[in-house]
Amino acid sequence: MAMAAALRREGKRLAPLISSQQPINTTLRSSLISPEQSSIGGARSISTQIVRNRMKSVKNIQKITKAMKMVAASKLRAVQTRAENSRGLWQPFTALLGDAISIDVKKNVVITVSSDKGLCGGINSTSVKISRALSRLNSGPEKETKYVILGEKAKAQLIRDSKNDIALSLTELQKNPLNYTQISVLADDILKNVEYDALRIVFNKFHSVVQFIPTVSTVLSPEVVEREAETGGRLGELDAYEIEGGETKSEILQNLSEFQFSCVMFNAVLENACSEQGARMSAMDSSSRNAGDMLDRLTLTYNRTRQASITTELIEIISGASALTG
Amino acid sequence: MASTGAVPFWRAAGMTYITYSNICANLVRNCLKEPHKTEVLSREKVHFSLSKWVDGKAQKPTLRSDDH
Structure with missing residues (x-):
């Protein structure tokens, strides 16, 4: 956590430098071509201070991103087995009640699962995009769609255009x-x-460390399940099951759908946490690589500048000496 | 599934099946022997903050937490 904050601070400090990378390089290059321009104030050598400072900060950022990658990798391992084991919880429910994603009902609630922290690629924007699409898909006269948001990141995105539809945020x-x-x-x-x-x-x-599939699970209310089963809609097979004990079907269905919801949620939250760590791992991997590339470029510039100033000094000395002897 | 006799009572008390099954699960956990008992009880910690939204504004968040 402290690391992420430090990275953010570094990033903020460096943002103007990074975004203005091209101008700096061009000024450096132009000063390489015409060193006499920068030696107006009597300074003979070209200052390498800026490049050295940037090299230092890029190196620090690389260290941080590498450390974050390690942390994400170890967290991923812990959560991955749990996520894979939790898949056994929702599978029986899907076998019994189906996964009726295309069902057409009045009151829709879209539950967007996202992460609290950033720096994990596009997984949060993906869930937000899918949620928006779902709410548009299910919009219509006499219909309403509400959002329930898990995690800070989806909240920050959904607050912009659909804050009136948010019912809860966790x-x-x-x-x-x-x-x-x-x-x-x-x-x-x-x-x-x-x-x-x-x-x-x-x-x-x-799915794998680099692959996350945006998924929608649908949990129906007991009334809708009963209606669908009776009218022989998508859940027509449910009536083939016999109910034991003295409870009525609606009671059982209510219990069942509540339990189904908590099981599906459990799996969803775990899968999302797992994807978050995986995405963070690959994001941090590529940013470490980028930092390495940047460092190579900067080292090249730095060495060239240094060489140029040495050459200039040598020329000055030699030409001075030859002027004396000549 | 819930035992037949009890269902109307906890429903009437405003509980959902989730709450009911949680209470049952906690009972079972408390029946474990040491050292499994402390391990299991310390694993199942609840912590999250919830805020309701009214007219596009978040209300004051309520914290659901076991560890104070």
């Missing part, structure tokens, strides 16, 4: 390692605070 999920109790309390809070016919959970499913 942050600081990852202070402790993610666990089922936490997510179920969270799911409970969401259920108590929104009215829904269908909950659509948007998250990045972890």
Whole structure:
């Protein structure tokens, strides 16, 4: 965390330098071609101070990004097995209740899962994009779509254009390692605070360290499940199951859909955390590489400048000496 | 699934199945022997902050946390 803050500070300090990289290089190059221009004030050699300072800061940034990559890699390993194990939780539900993404209902709630911290590539923008598309897809007369947002990053993006549709926002999920109790309390809070016919959970499913598939899981309200099952819609097969015990079907369905929601949420949050670490790892890898490239370029410029000033001095000495003897 | 007799009661108390199953799970966890008990109980920590939104503005966030 401290590292990210330090990086941000460094970045802010360096942003003008990096963005104005081209002008600096051209001034350096032009001073190489005509060194007499810069020696107006009596200074003979060209100052290499700026280049040296930039080299130092680029090297520091590289160190930080490398360290962040290591941290992300170790965090990824911890969360990856848990995410893969948690897939077994939602699979039976999908087998029983299906994943009716195209279902057409009045009250839609889009749950966008994102991260609290940045520097992890485009995974947060992807979930936001998919959420926006889902809400547009499900918009219409007498229909309403609300957002429930997990994580700071999606909140910052959705606040810009659809702040009136946000119903809830939840942050600081990852202070402790993610666990089922936490997510179920969270799911409970969401259920108590929104009215829904269908909950659509948007998250990045972890596929490999460099591949994250934006995914939508749909959880229907018990009433919709019952309606669909009775009218023989998408869930027609549900009626083939027999219900044991003295409970009515609606009671069972209510319990089931609540439990399904918390299980799907658990998996979604874990998958997204896993994708976040993977994305951060590859982002930090490429930024370390970029810093290395930049450092190479700067070293080249620095050496050239130094060589040029040495050559100039030699020429001056030799021509001075030959003027005396001649 | 929940035992048949209890369902109406916890529903009437305003609980969802999630809360009910959490309470049950916690009971089971408390039945474990040491050292597994402390390990399991320390793993299941709740911490997040929730804010409701009214008319495009976030209300004051409420913190749900076990560790104070």
